[in-house]
Amino acid sequence: MILGNHDRGKDFTGETLLKQIRILGEKYCAWDLRVFNNQINILSARPCSSGGGYYLSKEVRGVYGPITEKESVSKMIQGSEKTIKDLPLIIMSHAGPSGLGSEPRSICGKDWKLPSLDWGDRDLSVAISEIQKKRIVNLVIFGHMHNRLKRNLGFREMFKTDNKGTAYFNTAVVPRYQTIDDGELLINFSWVEFENNKLKHVSHRWYSESGKVYEENKFL
Numbered sequence: 001m002i003l004g005n006h007d008r009g010k011d012f013t014g015e016t017l018l019k020q021i022r023i024l025g026e027k028y029c030a031w032d033l034r035v036f037n038n039q040i041n042i043l044s045a046r047p048c049s050s051g052g053g054y055y056l057s058k059e060v061r062g063v064y065g066p067i068t069e070k071e072s073v074s075k076m077i078q079g080s081e082k083t084i085k086d087l088p089l090i091i092m093s094h095a096g097p098s099g100l101g102s103e104p105r106s107i108c109g110k111d112w113k114l115p116s117l118d119w120g121d122r123d124l125s126v127a128i129s130e131i132q133k134k135r136i137v138n139l140v141i142f143g144h145m146h147n148r149l150k151r152n153l154g155f156r157e158m159f160k161t162d163n164k165g166t167a168y169f170n171t172a173v174v175p176r177y178q179t180i181d182d183g184e185l186l187i188n189f190s191w192v193e194f195e196n197n198k199l200k201h202v203s204h205r206w207y208s209e210s211g212k213v214y215e216e217n218k219f220l
Contacts, residue, residue, distance in 0.1 A: 002092050003017070003021075003028070004143065018062075031046065040090060042091075043079050043091045046123060049093060049121055050144070051108065052119050088199070090139045093121065094144050096108040097142075098121060098124075102116060102117045104151075107156065107159070112151070138198075140168045141192075144172055145172055167202065188207075189204075190202075
């Protein structure tokens with residue numbers, strides 16, 4: 001788990017954020033690597049990001065200190081050096097990386113007011129570029145930028161790949177719950193599958209409370 005910008009608390013000391021980190025225990029990850037079930041590498045980026053280049057909130061500074069943009073990049077690269085080479089690598093962040101487009105509908109594009117621009121994280125973008133020089137980054141997953149655009153602009157691009165073969169997947173389907181005509185509650189999850197260490201399936205799925213797939217938007 002990585003925390004987002006609305007999870008950091010508003011006490012400016014970082015005390016609320018620190019309490020959450022302690023409660024989450026081993027489930028929490030930021031600027032670090034976890035090898036999940038000896039099947040996949042999960043590298044976590046900067047916690048509590050709100051996008052827009054590089055910004056460290058007072059709460060995050062209260063817990064981690066005044067981490068510079070360069071230091072944030074270094075932390076992610078250092079984490080990547082602990083990956084198991086033969087397993088896929090997923091990078092997990094709250095906000096996506098910069099460099100993926102500056103239109104309102106871009107996967108990390110600013111849509112709520114003009115001018116539209118790239119609202120991705122610079123440190124994450126630089127770290128990905130450096131890690132790609134040494135190994136394959138199979139997938140980058142993030143949220144923050146909602147699928148339904150502001151100003152009645154329609155819907156956001158939620159999936160794309162770069163020329164290095166890295167896939168980028170925005171999981172921020174908002175709201176994440178909906179009720180259909182018969183009163184049944186549906187819950188949205190993002191779903192990915194790997195086969196022989198290669199990404200084979202990417203989709204947004206609406207599940208019923210009983211666990212059945214009601215609807216699927218498939219990207220890969």
